Amino acid sequence: EAKELGRNSHAVFSPHIAELQNWRSDLLTALRSGLTENRFRLVYQVQQNANSLAITGVEALLRWSPPRPDLAARPDQFVPLLEQSGLIIEVGGWVLHEACRQAAAWRDQLGERISVAVNISSVQLHAPCFVDRIRSALGESNINPDLLELELTESSLVIEPAKAAATLAEVKALGVQLALDDFGTGYSSLSYLTRFSFDRLKIDQGFVRDIFDDPKDLEIVKAIIAMGHALGLEVVAEGVETVDERDLLEGLGCDSFQGYLVGRPGKPEEISSMLGVGLL
Numbered sequence: 001e002a003k004e005l006g007r008n009s010h011a012v013f014s015p016h017i018a019e020l021q022n023w024r025s026d027l028l029t030a031l032r033s034g035l036t037e038n039r040f041r042l043v044y045q046v047q048q049n050a051n052s053l054a055i056t057g058v059e060a061l062l063r064w065s066p067p068r069p070d071l072a073a074r075p076d077q078f079v080p081l082l083e084q085s086g087l088i089i090e091v092g093g094w095v096l097h098e099a100c101r102q103a104a105a106w107r108d109q110l111g112e113r114i115s116v117a118v119n120i121s122s123v124q125l126h127a128p129c130f131v132d133r134i135r136s137a138l139g140e141s142n143i144n145p146d147l148l149e150l151e152l153t154e155s156s157l158v159i160e161p162a163k164a165a166a167t168l169a170e171v172k173a174l175g176v177q178l179a180l181d182d183f184g185t186g187y188s189s190l191s192y193l194t195r196f197s198f199d200r201l202k203i204d205q206g207f208v209r210d211i212f213d214d215p216k217d218l219e220i221v222k223a224i225i226a227m228g229h230a231l232g233l234e235v236v237a238e239g240v241e242t243v244d245e246r247d248l249l250e251g252l253g254c255d256s257f258q259g260y261l262v263g264r265p266g267k268p269e270e271i272s273s274m275l276g277v278g279l280l
C-alpha cells in the first residue's frame with residue numbers, strides 16, 4: 001500500500017521514507033535470527049599478484065539468504081543495520097571463524113599459501129571481546145596467523161584512534177596481517193598510515209573506475225602507489241574490471257589486483273576449482 005503511494009506520487013516522499021523504514025525494521029528483525037537460522041554465508045573474491053599472476057589470497061564477503069524474497073538485501077544495505085544494532089559483533093565473530101575454517105580447508109587441499117581477508121567494522125574493533133575472537137578463530141582453525149588479514153577502513157579508525165591503534169597492535173602481535181580498505185575515500189590524515197602498522201593498502205574502486213576518464217583520479221592512484229611503496233606497504237587495486245585497467249595499474253606499480261576481471265565473488269567450491277586449475 002505504501003509502496004503504491006510512493007511510486008505514483010513523486011512529489012510526496014514521506015510514503016517512500018515510511019516504506020523504507022518499515023523494510024529496514026523488518027529486515028533487522030529477520031537479521032536477528034539470521035545466525036541461528038543459518039542465513040549467513042561467505043563468498044570469496046580472489047586477489048592476483050601482478051608479477052607472478054598467482055592467486056595469493058581471497059577476500060571473504062558476507063551474503064544473506066532472506067526468509068522472504070522482499071527481504072533480499074546487499075551488504076551495503078544490511079551491514080549498516082548489523083552495525084547500528086550491534087549484531088555485527090556476533091555476525092562478525094561468525095565471519096572470522098568461518099573464514100579461518102575455510103582458510104584451513106584450502107591450506108589442506110592445496111598446500112599453498114592462500115590468505116583470507118575479512119572486513120571488520122569499527123563496532124567490532126571496539127568491542128571488548130575483539131582480540132579474543134581473533135585468537136579463538138585462529139586457535140580453532142589452527143591456521144598460521146599470517147593467513148588471516150583484517151580489512152579496516154579509515155572511517156573506522158578516526159572514532160577512537162588511540163584505542164584502535166592499541167587494539168590493532170595487539171592483533172598485529174598475533175601475526176595477523178592488516179589492510180587499509182577503500183583507501184582515499186575516508187577522512188583520516190596521512191599520519192594514520194604510520195600510526196597503524198598496515199601491511200597493505202587497497203585503492204578504492206572509485207579511483208580505479210575513472211582512471212581513464214578522470215586525469216585527477218589517475219594522479220591520485222599514482223600518488224597512493226608511490227606513498228604506499230615509500231612506506232613499505234603492498235598496494236592492491238580494487239574493482240579492476242578490464243584488461244586495460246589492469247595493464248595501466250600494473251605499469252603504475254600496483255602489486256596485486258582484485259575485481260571482476262580476475263574473478264567475481266564465488267562460493268568456496270568455485271574458488272577451490274579456480275585455484276585447482278591454477279595448479280595444473
Ligand code: C2E
Nearest residue numbers: 061062075076079095119120121239240241258259260265
Ligand atoms: P569492500 O570490502 O570494499 O568489498 C569490495 C566490494 O566490491 C564487494 O561488494 C565486491 O563484490 C565488489 N567488487 C569486487 N570487484 C568488483 C568490480 O570489479 N566491480 C565492481 N563494481 N564491484 C566489485 P559487496 O560484496 O557487495 O560488499 C560491499 C561492502 O560490504 C564491502 O566493501 C564491505 O565494506 C562490506 N562487507 C562485506 N562483507 C562484510 C563482512 O563480512 N563484514 C563487514 N563488516 N563488512 C562487510
Ligand code: MG
Nearest residue numbers: 059119151181
Ligand atoms: Mg574489503
Ligand code: MG
Nearest residue numbers: 181182202238
Ligand atoms: Mg574496498
Ligand code: MG
Nearest residue numbers: 153181182204
Ligand atoms: Mg567498501
